[in-house]
Amino acid sequence: MTIIDRLASAVGAENVLTRAEDLVPYSFDATAVLKERPAAVVFPRTTEQVAQCVRAARSARIPIVTRGSGTGLSGGSVPVPGGLVLCLTKMDAILEVDPRNLTLRAQPGAITQRIDEAAAAHGLFYPPDPGSQRISTIGGNVAENSGGLRGLKYGVTRDYVMALEVVLASGEVARLGTACVKDVAGYSLKDLFVGSEGTLGIITEVMLKLVPRPAARRTLLALYDSIEDAAETVSAIVAARIIPCTLEFLDRMTAACVEEYAHVGLPTDCAAVLLMETDGHPAAVADEATQMEAIAKAHRARDVRTARDEAEGLQLAAARRNAFAALARRRPTTILEDVTVPRSELAAMVSYIAETAAAFRLQIGTFGHMGDGNLHPTFLTDERDADEMERVHQAFDRIFSRALELGGTITGEHGVGLAKKPWLRRQLGDASFSLTKQVKRALDPEGLLNPGKIFD
């Protein structure tokens, strides 16, 4: 029996794709340039089917790349040569919302936004909101430990994962974690799998923590003539002991591209735009919004606008979520980076990126989560221009090095995948890097699961 036959008998022939026309569209995720055609794409529907696929692949020594909606930004779900793609989009059920324990259980293919909607039906809230939340899957979010616009106040995906069911490289099924808020039985293995980028096991079910849905929300837009004023506003807000739900920054180019797409009234002529959102008790929201407006004005904001209503606020946030793709309007190739520094170093990092762009004659649009120090310098370039691409790589190197000097990280929320592999060792140091590899060897000795990602 060939591997394809074994897979077909596990999941049904209609759930195994092998034709070129079916495989080409699974050759990439949302990362620029990276592309590799898989040998087959398989759609399991149950944990048992996932386990059967793993056992079949293991006996045939064929690597597996697990994939959801393919919206990753570091090449984590790009196929490996000759490998299988295990696509979990058909395991998309939301299994249970438990309002007594404030938890939600879902299959890995459930769409992130659907999870929050299911929570909302019970007055509850699932805060992590990556830019691709309308289509990203929760399994992918957990595997990449995705962030989003609300990281400053609410944290990231890891902060909401209570338990996981995973299929191990051996084909065994393991349950990690419990529904208990307190649980110190043994190593926190679920935390090992959060952000493991599909290299340690295949997540087949998640249990998430929910929080009460905030009763009120207010969105403000502050416009600046200098990026430094925007950065100082952020520091002053945090120093005033206000933790807004969102403090997003867009530079001139990003704001112009987003406006071109979304027509939400973003100004296109100022150096920086801050999108600020506070949520919680209505009285607290009103108070914080007033204070934030005053702080912004004290830091030379040219103008501060308040969204008329929740709908306009949501519209602004939705427009911001599309910033990355909107920047693609300018040049053929769009490469998004993800450097993150401690908040106090933000202004330094932002100006360093601008200097680098000028020094290497590159177009870089920068936006990001200013409240948590996570920046997205986005290179607008053309992959067909070898000379320009060389300059892009040199600029990456400078920006990553600077971020590390400032005590930052090469990736805040996108993961290492293929794209940031060359810089991981520099960030981790030798001991930590070899520990990482030992963990991988212990859990996946045959290198079956997403080989060549994170490190070689």
Add this chain to the structure above:
Amino acid sequence: MSTLRTLDYAILQQCMHCGMCLPTCPTYDATKKERHSPRGRIALMRAVADGDLEVTREFADEMSYCLGCLACQTACPAGVNYTELFETARSDAERSAVQLGGSRSFWRSLALGFLFRRPRALRLAGRGLRWYQRTGIEGVVRRFGLTMFLPPSLRRLEPQAPRVASRFSNRLIAAHESPGGPTRYRVALLTGCIQDLVFPDVNRDTADVLLANACAVDTPPLQPCCGSLHAHNGELDLARGLARRMIDLIPPDRYDAIITNAGGCGSHLKRYGHLLADDPRYADSARTWDRKVKDVSEWLADIGLRAPNARPLPGDVSVTYHDSCHLAHGQRVTAQPRSLLKQLPGVAVVDLPESTWCCGSAGVYAITQPAQADALLQRKIDHVTRTGATVLATANPGCHLQIARGLRDRGLETSVVHPVSLLAMAYRREQQ
């Protein structure tokens, strides 16, 4: 001649495969397979352009499976020109002849190459169809199962064939009509093909509404097809020929606006500039043409629609609005028809959930992909039913026929009307 391999590569590269189109694509929604998604199809097109994939039967079938609803174009933050990619890909598929069977080829060239290029022949065929529907022959044919002699696609089409009107637009609208009061604008009115044969009253209503808003209306009695059907089905050269004829017939610099009331036509009519960009004789006037073409609701919003001051209709009338894909996604006209409806005295306007989700009509899609088309229709009818509206307004004859059929099949009484017809009725009631 445009093909994927000679197309400006930057148009393909514009897609950075972020996936934001996936949740808006009806075919991806149905199958959850990437090849049935916009970015998956673009990946296939790029593979063809790169020489990594031939134009195979599978490729051609995939392009046929796409509705061409353009919901992805609205969703796309990167501004990908899916219309151009899709038309080029379909054109490649046609040229490669991988889908050709004898019967497909015959009916296709009869429709696209002959009927929809010769307005007189099309009207004659319309009369023939009406005669068939009215004389009782239709009943005989159906009773004795004679449709079995038709090819399968036409056999499915036969019971869906719309009732042809007794008089076409040229008998309802004079070539030149002037408003009762002063003339503020001069416009030309396009009567369409299906609109002309099946809903000529909508054309009359459009003329009436324009007259009531101080527009002098020129309506050439014999108009060619705008070429939308041809471009959409990969026959770009035929589409160019029709665009030239249309510009010759209605020189754009003579008018303040060229009015269309069919979403599907309008979306194509606004792209003549692109279609004829390489034609030295027509490129300039085609660009002017694009600027002048307006959907009727768009034009009325531009000039400030006069609110009808008729008394409210008796009884509870509630209207819900379905966006034609090519009006909403192709032309980004969504607010104007709704604000038109809100001007109707005594009519409650209720929101239709998923109003911009394709109804499955999509040109000839209901004939070529009946199962998928029907699934979309049922989804649409479910939503319409839940609104409780007594009237469904929509501004495209394809959607009109499709949704009316869906409602009829379920025994529902909701009527389907063009928004401009509701406005025309309100103006007529002013005089009572």
